[in-house]
Amino acid sequence: MLKEFKEFINRGNVMDLAIGVVLGAAFTAIVNALVEGIIMPFVGLITGGGNMSGLFLALDGNEYTSLQQAQEAGAAVLQYGLLIQAIIDFLIVSFVIFIVVKQLNKLKKQPEVEVTTKECPFCKSEIPLSATRCPHCTSELN
Numbered sequence: 001m002l003k004e005f006k007e008f009i010n011r012g013n014v015m016d017l018a019i020g021v022v023l024g025a026a027f028t029a030i031v032n033a034l035v036e037g038i039i040m041p042f043v044g045l046i047t048g049g050g051n052m053s054g055l056f057l058a059l060d061g062n063e064y065t066s067l068q069q070a071q072e073a074g075a076a077v078l079q080y081g082l083l084i085q086a087i088i089d090f091l092i093v094s095f096v097i098f099i100v101v102k103q104l105n106k107l108k109k110q111p112e113v114e115v116t117t118k119e120c121p122f123c124k125s126e127i128p129l130s131a132t133r134c135p136h137c138t139s140e141l142n
Contacts, residue, residue: 055081
């Protein structure tokens with residue numbers, strides 16, 4: 001078992017995965033800063049506050065003016081606002097990552113593929129560009 005574990009660790013995939021996790025954490029910090037510092041203020045402006053993490057329902061039947069007041073009173077609370085805020089944050093972060101990846105893919109130079117074959121118009125087989133006769137159906141090509 002120890003030998004198998006050593007072989008597993010020595011594979012290149014484990015190192016690639018470790019590097020990916022570290023870079024992913026660094027990229028997450030950048031995206032979170034972008035979302036929290038630039039995008040969320042606009043969302044808050046549009047929604048009139050934006051942060052929904054303070055929404056709650058006290059399960060003891062009493063009315064509390066804030067989540068902090070309910071927690072100080074020791075009341076059991078259902079913090080549904082945290083779920084709503086997490087969903088909103090997830091959607092915003094996902095959209096920002098989508099836009100960033102889409103733009104990065106546009107910046108990549110697509111390698112030009114050299115065409116070396118064509119399709120025979122008679123038998124639809126793939127043949128060399130310079131062919132004057134199809135080797136499959138023996139049709140003469142123009």
